[in-house]
Amino acid sequence: MLRKVAVLAVIASSLALAKPNVVVLATGGTIAGSGVSSTQYEGYQAAVTGVDKLLQAVPELKNIANLSGEQVAQVASQDISTDIWLKLAKRVNSLLKQDNVDGVVITHGTNTMEETAYFLNLVVKSKKPVVMVGAMRPGTAISADGPMNLYDAVLTAGSKEAVGKGVMIVLNDRIIAARDVQKTDSITIDTFKAPIFGYLGQIVDGKVVFFKNPLNKHTYESEFDISTITKLPRVDINYGYAHDSGTVIDALVASGAKGIVHAGAGTASMSEFVLPSVEKATKKGVAIVRTPRTSLGMINHNMEVADDKYGTIAGGTLSTPKARVLLMLGLTKSNNPKYLQELFFKY
Known part of the structure; x- marks a missing residue:
């Protein structure tokens, strides 16, 4: 009998070792929300449920990975700050250096998920998978999408095929590259x-x-x-419209902005009303990127x-919010327009 128990223990241990080790970093959002x-x-109220309860709510996770969880932040994603970005990125890099970590999943609100994902895509220093996941409905809803999304995210983070593909977002059965993803509807x-x-996959x-x-x-x-x-560095956004003005650009420069992304009409145009303020700003060393x-x-x-x-x-093919992310990071190295333009070709 003792021998049989020992054999079963060895088998159980071998199965645990065969599963990938995935760390879940929680930041709040609708996936942690309650109505x-x-x-x-x-x-509903976002960012209520802690990481332990999130994982416990999907018991099937234990079948696909050896999991641990950490609460990095607990906010609705419109309240995500650049300080949280830096904290999160440094923690991800620290974890992925460890031999006993195969991948990381980050739970996050959907409002600014694509910005956080793109930031991480530019600063994570590992080939190991990093997967962001969220939900459009709180966990208390009849057809909450969070549990299945979380399961799929852990599955992806533990997949050998996901290695080297950068930061990904997994929702609604889709795998999307951080650079390419866009939230296209506020509700569905x-x-x-x-x-x-x-889609990547x-x-x-x-x-x-x-x-x-x-x-x-x-x-x-x-x-x-x-x-x-x-x-x-602080980077802000200006919006173009019919008979716009340079007032906002002037105010942003005066208040200390180091960069501005101008979301222009058409092919990122700048009207005759805005261009004088743009020219004054760039002559002062403020970087200005054009996006549609x-x-x-x-x-x-x-x-x-x-x-x-x-x-x-x-701005190439980057959306306005992502152009802001890349400009922020570019300005940590230089405000030279030629250097910054090269970044928009590469990233």
Whole structure:
């Protein structure tokens, strides 16, 4: 009998070793939210449930990974700060250096998930998988999407096929590269899409299936190092519209902005009302990037606006919020427009 127990213990130990070791870092959001009724999808309280209860709510997780959890923050994602970004990124880098960690999952609110994901995609220094996950409905809802999303995220983070693919977002059975993902609807559960470049892969019947690799440089290929950075340069956003003005740009420069992303109409145009303020700002060393207010479309250098003349930078295919992230990191190294323009071609 004792021998049989010993054999079973060895088998159980071998099975545990065969499973990947995944750490779940929780930051709050709807996936940790709670409503007053099972039919409440809006007006609920986000960032209520702690990481331990999140994991306990999906007991099937123990079948696919050896899990541990940490609470890094507990906020709705509109309240995510650059300080939290830095704290989170440094913790991810620290964990992925450990031999007994195969991947990291980060639970996060969906409002700013694509920005956090892209930031991590530029500063994580490892080929190991980093997967962000959230939910569009709180855990108390009848058809809460969080539990399945979390299961799929852990499955992806523990997958050998996910190694080297950068930071990914997993929701609604889709695997999307951090650079390509966009939240396209404020309510529906299929909101996260990759409208220009398409999905990296999909979760099919409990299996991780990849279709392609990311195209742009990321994670272990990145030139950005935040290990000694305690504060990121301030970058703000200006919005273009019919008969706009340079008032906001002037105010942002006066208040200390080091960079501005201008979400312009059409192909990231700048009106005759805005250009004088833009030119004054760039002459003061403030970096200004042009993106389309549609969030989709390719913006080439000197397209629509004479970037060389005004000292502005074309945003390529990055959305406005992601252009802000890249500009922040670029400004930790230089405010030279030529250097910054190269970053938008590479990343």
